[in-house]
Amino acid sequence: MNKQAKRIHRNKRPQENFTGQHLLHSPKTIKRMLAVAGLKPNDTVVDIGAGKGGLTFPLAAQAGKVIAVEIDATFSQLLRNKVLASESSNVSIVQADIRTFRLPTSPFSVVANIPFSITTPILEKLLGAEGKAMQKAVLIVEKGAAKRFTGEAPRDTRLLMWKMFFIFKLDSVIPRTHFAPPPRVDAALISITRRQEPLIPMQEAKRFRAFAAYVLSAPQLVVGEALRGLFTAAQLKRVLPEAGLSRENTAQEITLEQWGTLFHAMLKHVPSYRWPR
Numbered sequence: 001m002n003k004q005a006k007r008i009h010r011n012k013r014p015q016e017n018f019t020g021q022h023l024l025h026s027p028k029t030i031k032r033m034l035a036v037a038g039l040k041p042n043d044t045v046v047d048i049g050a051g052k053g054g055l056t057f058p059l060a061a062q063a064g065k066v067i068a069v070e071i072d073a074t075f076s077q078l079l080r081n082k083v084l085a086s087e088s089s090n091v092s093i094v095q096a097d098i099r100t101f102r103l104p105t106s107p108f109s110v111v112a113n114i115p116f117s118i119t120t121p122i123l124e125k126l127l128g129a130e131g132k133a134m135q136k137a138v139l140i141v142e143k144g145a146a147k148r149f150t151g152e153a154p155r156d157t158r159l160l161m162w163k164m165f166f167i168f169k170l171d172s173v174i175p176r177t178h179f180a181p182p183p184r185v186d187a188a189l190i191s192i193t194r195r196q197e198p199l200i201p202m203q204e205a206k207r208f209r210a211f212a213a214y215v216l217s218a219p220q221l222v223v224g225e226a227l228r229g230l231f232t233a234a235q236l237k238r239v240l241p242e243a244g245l246s247r248e249n250t251a252q253e254i255t256l257e258q259w260g261t262l263f264h265a266m267l268k269h270v271p272s273y274r275w276p277r
């Protein structure tokens, strides 16, 4: 190694912990997660990234069945030993990468302190087609991500699409000191609950996202203008009041319910060859 390489090597920051092994050691936070989850004795719950079982065993005391998915071989073995030593016959340990694990096909919930670095792939999995049996997720995520997911009127079309099917709520901020070792950022507890009545049909998710991208391509544009390429002037006169919008509202002000109404209006009134793709 030459001098310069040596200097770079010495100055390098400690390697980022991509497996996010920040174990939760706060009984208060665990209790709060259980309260938000509101599990019933017959429920199936998936613990993503079970670690040493800080959440797994409290979950097993409340749910019918717990599936604990953990990528780390040492943690998985430790969990198996804990299951053998305990009375928790309702816990299955699966050593796997959550990204390739097959989700249950009958109704289930998720309660987990997930590795922050794969938050998006986890949400894509849970909230997409594979997660069609997922009823509710109670998750610890990075605080910044939690604020973004639970903010009003998102401009991110994927998040907007998810919100047609799920209600996102910020529960509480969790200080980094509740984890060992503490992560570099604070965390937050969120819940994601499947809507009883989705705002748009499930099979239209992709089409909705294209519609949202079209309308939000200029978020500060007033809706009358943003929708002019799709609806005729006469249609807009009826559609906007139906959605509770005035011409002066901007595209970024459209609420979730209004998105649903506008999308339904497009399906009903606009010929399909003009739908955004």
Ligand SMILES: C[S@@+](CC[C@H](N)C(=O)[O-])C[C@H]1O[C@@H](n2cnc3c(N)ncnc32)[C@H](O)[C@@H]1O
Binding pocket: 018, 019, 020, 021, 022, 023, 024, 025, 048, 049, 050, 051, 052, 053, 054, 055, 069, 070, 071, 072, 075, 096, 097, 098, 099, 112, 113, 114, 115, 116, 118
């Ligand atoms: C933030 S820790 C949570 C551990 C435990 N649930 C707790 O709260 O104490 C995240 C856990 O996810 C595991 N993990 C990381 N990447 C994973 C993946 N792709 N699939 C499954 N588990 C993963 C880590 O090994 C770690 O145990």
